[in-house]
Amino acid sequence: MNKMARPPVPGIGITARYPEIGTGPVDTAIYHEPAIYEKEMKAILRRSWYMIGRIEQVARAGDFFTYFMPTFQQEVLVCRDRNGEINAFHNVCSHRGNVVEHRREGHSNGLFMCRFHGWSFDLEGNLARIRDEEGFFGLDKTCLGLKPIPMGIWEGFIWVCPEDEPYQSLEDFLGDQGRDTAGYAWGACTKSYQTEAEVACNWKLINDSPAEVYHIPVLHPHSAAPTMMASGNVMGRLLDVRIAGNHRTNSHYSVMGEPKPVQKLAYFHAAAAQNVARDDLDYEMPVGINATRSPHWTVDLIMFFPSIAFTLSAGMYTAHQVWPMGPNRSIYQQRIFVRPARTAAERFGQENTMVEFRDIVMEDFSTLERIQRALDTGQIRQFHYHDHELALRHQHHVVTRILAEYDRELEGA
Amino acid sequence: MASSANLPAGFADLEGFVPEWVHPDAEHRLVKRLSSEMDDIRAFYVAMLERGEAALAWLRDYELGVLPPEGERLLRLMLMLAEVAPAVEWYGDPRVYDGFPVERLRYLRQISDTAPQLQPGDAR
Numbered sequence: 001m002n003k004m005a006r007p008p009v010p011g012i013g014i015t016a017r018y019p020e021i022g023t024g025p026v027d028t029a030i031y032h033e034p035a036i037y038e039k040e041m042k043a044i045l046r047r048s049w050y051m052i053g054r055i056e057q058v059a060r061a062g063d064f065f066t067y068f069m070p071t072f073q074q075e076v077l078v079c080r081d082r083n084g085e086i087n088a089f090h091n092v093c094s095h096r097g098n099v100v101e102h103r104r105e106g107h108s109n110g111l112f113m114c115r116f117h118g119w120s121f122d123l124e125g126n127l128a129r130i131r132d133e134e135g136f137f138g139l140d141k142t143c144l145g146l147k148p149i150p151m152g153i154w155e156g157f158i159w160v161c162p163e164d165e166p167y168q169s170l171e172d173f174l175g176d177q178g179r180d181t182a183g184y185a186w187g188a189c190t191k192s193y194q195t196e197a198e199v200a201c202n203w204k205l206i207n208d209s210p211a212e213v214y215h216i217p218v219l220h221p222h223s224a225a226p227t228m229m230a231s232g233n234v235m236g237r238l239l240d241v242r243i244a245g246n247h248r249t250n251s252h253y254s255v256m257g258e259p260k261p262v263q264k265l266a267y268f269h270a271a272a273a274q275n276v277a278r279d280d281l282d283y284e285m286p287v288g289i290n291a292t293r294s295p296h297w298t299v300d301l302i303m304f305f306p307s308i309a310f311t312l313s314a315g316m317y318t319a320h321q322v323w324p325m326g327p328n329r330s331i332y333q334q335r336i337f338v339r340p341a342r343t344a345a346e347r348f349g350q351e352n353t354m355v356e357f358r359d360i361v362m363e364d365f366s367t368l369e370r371i372q373r374a375l376d377t378g379q380i381r382q383f384h385y386h387d388h389e390l391a392l393r394h395q396h397h398v399v400t401r402i403l404a405e406y407d408r409e410l411e412g413a
Numbered sequence: 414m415a416s417s418a419n420l421p422a423g424f425a426d427l428e429g430f431v432p433e434w435v436h437p438d439a440e441h442r443l444v445k446r447l448s449s450e451m452d453d454i455r456a457f458y459v460a461m462l463e464r465g466e467a468a469l470a471w472l473r474d475y476e477l478g479v480l481p482p483e484g485e486r487l488l489r490l491m492l493m494l495a496e497v498a499p500a501v502e503w504y505g506d507p508r509v510y511d512g513f514p515v516e517r518l519r520y521l522r523q524i525s526d527t528a529p530q531l532q533p534g535d536a537r
Contacts, residue, residue: 191530193439194522197513222503261462262498269469333521340530344472344480344488350524351439352495358518359499365513 010237010253012387018243021390021397025382030399031202032375037327043406044306044399045071045324047167049152049159049174051308052076056156056190057105058086062123064112065105066091070323070331072162076149077101079108081123088151088160094127094144095119112146121146154178155186174304177247180288181302189316189337193354196333199365201372203306203324204395206332209364210301210309210320211391213238213252219367223360230257231296240292241390246305246398248391249288253296266352270345285314303391305398315339318357328372334361420490421471421483427464427490430457435489440520442496447507447516451500458501461494478529485527492526 015023030036052067057078064079077091077100091099093114100112100121111120111128120129125146130136150161152170159170171178199206216236217225228236231254239253259267289312290297303309309320316338323331336354341347374380385393419431434457436442446454461468468491475484497507504510524530 188533191524192522193520193524195518195520197518199513223499260498260502262465262494262502265462265465265469266495269466269473334518335522338524340532342476342530342532344475344477344484344527345469347477347488347524347526348469348472348491348495351492352498354439354524355495355499359503359509359512359515362509362512362515362518366509366511368513 009231009233009235010239010388014238014241015387015390015393018390018394021393025384026393026396028375028381028383030396030403031204032327032372034327036403037202037324039403039406040324040399043402046163048306049161049166049170051157051159051304051319051321053078053158054156054192055086055153055158056187060107062108062110063106064101064108066099066101066103069160069162070325074149074162075099076160077112077146078151078158079112079123082110086151086153086158087123087125088149088158089125089146090149092147093119093121094146095130100146155182155184157186175245175247177244177249177288177302177304180244180291181249181286183284183286184289184312184317186317189339191338191340191350193336194333195358196331197365198325199330199332199368200328201330201368202328202375203322203330204399205368205371206320206322206330207303207306207309207395208392209368210311210361211250211303211395212236212386212389213250214386214388215364220360220363223356223363227254227257227298231255236388238388238390239294239297241388241394242288242291243394244288246402248303248305248394249291250301250303250391251290251292251294251297252299252301253294254298255296262352263356266349270349270352301391305395316353320361328376332365334358419483420487421481423471424464424468424487427460427487430460430490431486434493435486436493437489438520438526439492439496439523442493443515445493446496446500449497449507451505451507454497454500454507458494458497461490465491465494476529477527480527489526 050069053065057065058080061080061082061084064077066075066077068075075091077089078086080086091101093100093116095114095117098114098116100114102115108123111122113120118131119127122128125148127141127144150166152159154170154174213236216228217234233254239251242249289300299311299313301309301311307322311318318337319335321333325331336357338350338353341350420427436445468487472488480488500507509515
């Protein structure tokens with residue numbers, strides 16, 4: 001853990017490294033206008049890839065899970081087959097359209113049986129059995145298997161695309177950001193908590209929430225701020241922001257502050273996955289994480305535009321995921337990944353990590369529906385971003401650029 | 414050996430918190446925090462914090478999966494301490510001060526309080 005006192009406070013000037021995104025105020029229309037949301041759905045959301053789970057959830061042949069993508073109203077069935085391959089299908093029975101597997105997760109004996117009429121599909125998605133098949137009229141079972149959904153795996157995360165023909169490959173979608181952050185111990189944090197909430201705000205506000213730390217000394221006075229204040233970083237500046245195409249990474253800097261009493265129990269007596277840098281790393285950090293190799297690094301926020309951001313430190317990470325539901329409605333999903341506990345004492349460390357992170361996010365989210373009301377009622381028509389709110393300016397730039405490109409695409413068609 | 418104790422030997426001073434502060438998972442612990450008075454939360458917090466190091470020392474000797482029932486109760490009291498810590502240390506309120514209503518958060522996946530957790534290198 002980093003005990004160095006008072007590192008130099010980062011300066012102003014990050015935005016200037018990216019002249020294409022400008023410095024002026026930005027128009028807030030993209031945060032509330034229904035017509036813009038409709039266009040985003042076609043130009044951005046349907047063209048992206050979405051993380052829906054991890055390979056550890058389907059460790060053995062026959063293991064499965066289902067996942068509902070609210071934005072697209074599509075339900076996915078993921079399973080591992082007897083050859084060890086992971087398959088992903090639309091969870092839709094080819095007979096009458098009911099779900100083939102109704103459970104959230106489990107282990108299949110090799111057949112998924114629809115609970116409507118009992119049609120059964122194997123782990124490769126083939127239609128294996130039709131109940132009372134002689135009553136049908138010359139069905140070709142080979143054409144009635146489960147429909148695959150485009151699926152790819154990055155660092156153990158399972159991603160799918162809502163379009164039958166993806167606009168881009170998963171590799172291209174993840175781009176340099178995916179390459180530069182591969183190799184972190186993503187697979188070591190095998191235990192996770194997952195929560196969800198409906199939030200009456202635009203999806204981009206949820207992305208904005210953790211994407212700047214200018215707010216930390218004010219919005220998180222007792223939780224996240226003390227560490228930052230102990231570092232002399234009283235304005236809440238970032239160590240670094242790196243833009244990679246549509247994606248970006250923020251690096252946070254702090255030194256270890258004085259932990260609160262229960263934090264002390266967790267950090268010093270329960271091997272908690274504490275949210276600070278560690279000296280005893282058992283792996284090499286990839287080039288895209290703590291890219292400046294600063295000794296004052298604590299956390300990276302790794303945003304894969306448009307819908308998922310990982311906050312990670314040396315020993316744990318979380319995923320903020322947003323599912324857009326309309327111009328001013330979203331579903332937020334939070335996953336907190338921690339290393340497995342061996343002893344009962346370590347179990348306490350996991351719980352402490354979850355509670356701390358969950359409550360800090362609730363502090364962050366206090367602002368979302370309030371901001372959305374101001375947007376919807378036309379009370380705030382421009383946002384003025386600080387140099388270290390670069391990530392928000394970048395997101396605005398990316399959305400605006402993609403929508404303009406889409407308009408040109410339609411004109412050219 | 415039959416015993417009327419709810420907690421491991423040496424933790425009799427915490428017996429008064431059983432069963433009120435023993436809950437089966439994170440979701441129920443949050444409900445308990447949100448529905449409790451701050452004075453009760455503080456009394457629990459102060460008593461547990463005092464015994465926190467001793468409790469963790471006891472729990473460190475047990476791998477998950479082999480805890481006796483009284484050990485499970487002690488662990489769950491400690492997990493409840495983790496849950497109420499922000500109420501006392503950060504907010505002075507059971508709720509997140511001025512926060513998004515935490516009761517609107519639904520738990521979709523939790524970590525079992527007591528089941529063994531697969532370790533790196535363990536055979537499946």
